[in-house]
Amino acid sequence: QVQLVESGGGLVQAGASLRLSCAASGQTSGLSVVAWFRQAPGQEREFVAAITWRGGDITQYPDFRKGRFTISKDNAKKTVYLQMNGLKPEETAVYYCAAGWIAASWETPNNYDHWGQGTQVTVSS
Numbered sequence: 001q002v003q004l005v006e007s008g009g010g011l012v013q014a015g016a017s018l019r020l021s022c023a024a025s026g027q028t029s030g031l032s033v034v035a036w037f038r039q040a041p042g043q044e045r046e047f048v049a050a051i052t053w054r055g056g057d058i059t060q061y062p063d064f065r066k067g068r069f070t071i072s073k074d075n076a077k078k079t080v081y082l083q084m085n086g087l088k089p090e091e092t093a094v095y096y097c098a099a100g101w102i103a104a105s106w107e108t109p110n111n112y113d114h115w116g117q118g119t120q121v122t123v124s125s
Contacts, residue, residue, distance in 0.1 A: 002026045002114040004097045009119030014089055020082040020119060022097030028053070033102040034080045036071065037109055038093035038121075045096070047107035049082060053099070060106050089125045094118040 008020040022034065035050035049071035052058040059071050070083040080097065098112035105111060 002028055002031065002099055004099060004114055004116035006095065006097045006116045006119040009095060009121045011122045011124065012087060014087065014123055014125050016087055016123070017083070017085045018087065018121060020084070020095055020097075020121075022080045022082075022116060024078045024080070024099060028078060028099075030101055031099050031114075033106055033112075034073070034097065034099045035106060035112065036080075036082045036095060037098055038091070038095045039118075040093040043093075045109045046093075047109075048095070050106040051080060062107065084121075087121070087123045089123045092122050093120075095121050 003025045005023045006020060008018060012018055031053040033050050034053050036048040037045045038048050039045040047062050049069055050060045051071045051073055068086045073080045096118045097116040100111060100113040102111050
């Protein structure tokens with residue numbers, strides 16, 4: 001089994017930056033991709049970023065990122081980070097870390113087997 005624990009969320013003003021962390025433990029050798037998703041109240045879970053777990057750091061982002069978000073990882077610490085700059089009030093959501101052996105789309109939540117509990121990010125205007 002794989003455990004994922006997110007941290008780093010909080011309340012910030014529009015335009016501010018935050019760095020989220022996702023610490024992985026357990027049977028992580030079977031993972032191929034770790035991703036971040038977010039979910040606002042009443043909305044579907046939305047893909048934010050993904051990175052390969054093993055080998056080189058291949059990343060993927062949706063179009064809305066526009067250079068403001070960066071995903072990275074520290075292999076020694078088994079931790080994936082999401083650096084978010086220029087945050088907007090509409091990006092207020094619970095941010096989730098997800099992981100799995102992904103043979104299909106990295107952007108589809110149902111393709112991930114393991115999820116963290118989420119961390120709240122609130123952006124005030």
